Amino acid sequence: MNIYYKYRNFQKILIFILTTLLLACDSTQAKEKNIAPRKIVKGDNYGKLYDQGKLRTYYFYIPKSDNKKHPMPLVFVFHGDNGSGRSISNVTRFNKLANQKGFIVVYPDGIDQKWSLRGNAKGKVDDVLFVSALIDHLKQQINIDSHKIYASGFSRGGILTQALACKLPNKIAGFASVAGSLPVRLKPNCQPQTPISMLMINGTSDRDVLYEGDDHTQRGALVSIRDMVNFWRSHDQCTSSHKSSQFSEHKVKTSLYTGCNGNSEVWHLAVVNGGHFWPGGASTDESVNRFNAKLGLNASETIWNFFQRHSLS
Structure with missing residues (x-):
């Protein structure tokens, strides 16, 4: 018993x-x-989201022209390694442009100031899945035009933007990577079922994202900039191209590929002798500021002009 x-x-x-x-x-x-959202106001806002067991944070900016009755375009801007949403907002000055043009800007924060393109057993998250969840989350908080959601990023954030083009073409209408490229590991599996509108800006003397690409056996290797451009041009089956050079003290070589499937476009801007930087952006490095002043290229304005040309059907 x-x-x-x-x-x-x-x-x-x-x-x-x-x-x-x-x-x-x-x-x-x-x-x-x-997560109960804070009251959303015009100007600076901060948000939180639980995803894949992690608390994620993001900074976002609502333009002063916001009319809650009318949906607005939304632009994601992803920082590079060791950055944050707030820091890349200061560099790109997208908030000022958002006020002028009337769109919302969202600056997510990477975990430990980094982005991960795939989860693993060590507890890393998949940031592509995070961005997808964040889009759904933001739609519940803000009146967003679902046909006009865009993604841009710098450095590792630009690499994430390339991955988003591969995996989230059904949610994002246009992509722009600055000082980024397509990972060698990702390229064979990058087979989006729709045309992709992609703008890329790279410095020919970038020492972090090499213009000629990496040794393909190297961990985290990136394809060459030429291969990246040709990859998207081929994917969209573009039939015509236009190349030009903007001459100042420094030169920007522009390659525009049109006649692509679904009215998509592929643009590439090569900053001759340019390094790892955001053209037209703010910098604590005075040599970069001097280079920018002579260059006459504003990446943020160029990106927004490109985005305006595209929307999801």
């Missing part, structure tokens, strides 16, 4: 523990789905 009662007590304890765990799990899931 004692053994029987001990067994029954053990069962009760086990049921209690399992019930507690299930309730805790349900509570966590509810927490992940339901």
Whole structure:
């Protein structure tokens, strides 16, 4: 009898523990789905989202021209390694442009100031999935034009933008990478089912994202800039091209590929002797500021002009 009662007590304890765990799990899931948003105002805003078991943060800017009755375009801007949403907003000056042109800008924060293109057993998240979840989350918070959501990024953020073009073409209408390229590992699996409108800006003397690409056996290797451009040009089956050079003290070689499927376009701007920087952006490096002043190229304005040409059907 004692053994029987001990067994029954053990069962009760086990049921209690399992019930507690299930309730805790349900509570966590509810927490992940339901973060009460702060009041959204014109100007600076900050948001949070639970995704893949992680608390994610983002900074976003609502232009002063916002009319809640009318949906607005939305532009994502992804920072580089060791950056943040707020820091890349200062570099790109997209907020000022958003006020002038009337669109919302969102600057997500990478975990530990970095982006991950695929999750793994070590607990890394897949930031492509995070961006997809963030789009759904933002649609619940802000009146967004779902046909006019765009993605841009600098450096590692530009690499993430390339990955988003591969994997989220159904949610994002146009893409722009600055000082980024397409990962060698990702290229064979990058087979979006729709045409992709892609703008790329690269410095020919970039020492971080090499214009000639990396050794393909290297961890995290990137394809050459020429291969990246040709990849998107081929994917969109573009039939015509136009090349020109903008001459100042520094030169920008522009290649525009049109006649592409679905009215998509592929643009590439090569900044001759340019390094790892955001053309026309702010910098704490005075030599970059001097280079920018002589260059006469504003990447943020160029990107927005490109985005305006494209929307999801």
